[in-house]
Amino acid sequence: MPLYKANAIVLRNWDLGESDRIISLYTMEFGKIRGVAHGVRRLTTKFGSSTLPFTCIKVSFYGNDSHELKTISQTEIVKSCQGIRENLEKILYGSFLIELIEHLIIGTHRDERIFRFILKYLTWLEHETTEIILYSFCFKLLCMLGFRPMLSNCAICHQVVDNYKIWFSWDEGGIICPVCLKERQGVMSVPKEVIELTKRLISERVETLRTYPVSAQLMDEMKGFTLYFLKYYLTFPIKSMGFIEEMM
DSSP states (O other): OOEEEEEEEEEEEEEETTTEEEEEEEETTTEEEEEEETTTTSTTOSSTTTTSTTOEEEEEEEOOTTOSEEEEEEEEEEEOOHHHHTOHHHHHHHHHHHHHHHHHSOSOOOOHHHHHHHHHHHHHHHHOOOHHHHHHHHHHHHHHTTOOOBOSBOTTTOOBOOOSEEEEETTTTEEEOHHHHTTOSSEEEEEHHHHHHHHHHHHSOHHHHTTOOOOHHHHHHHHHHHHHHHTTTOSSOOHHHHHHHHHO
């Protein structure tokens, strides 16, 4: 069986028996994979803390395309992101990002941009927590996966929409003008400020968004819009969002 090496970010892990552990990874070279690390729960394990969530590692594994579960033989920590695991709020935020990756990325879907994107946001989260991290990550990831919403023109007639009050339809994948609205079901009324902020979250660099001021009211409206938009693409609810809402 061939041996492969990859740069990877640990998403989740599950204990398997008394000493083994299944690890979910997003790799730069192979996309999303799962592998079993034998003996990881022993005191003398060679894996150490490298299998903990949010850790960026170099991993060696055996397997091929016909084997869904790889065999992990060696790991080496590149960036531990320990700062996330030392704070409950950061753990919840990080878990939200990980849940999105696991639910939205179907199959392996190898993309080096997504790997670097995940690592950049985990690095941001290690130093600070702000809700804009969640919404920025969500919409940028959706766009990278080909689900960019239409936010300037009506998704039906393609006319420019510049009203203060805007309607958004997940069925159409974008905003709808008053003329096309009629009696359409499943639409959401969205303030223009939310649409404008969403455009910025999609187009601007992370470094710019880190210092972008957003009022508490706008952030709360952004939360509702983000969850509404996500429901169309997710088959399961985001568990960590419930915990985040309880804390805030």
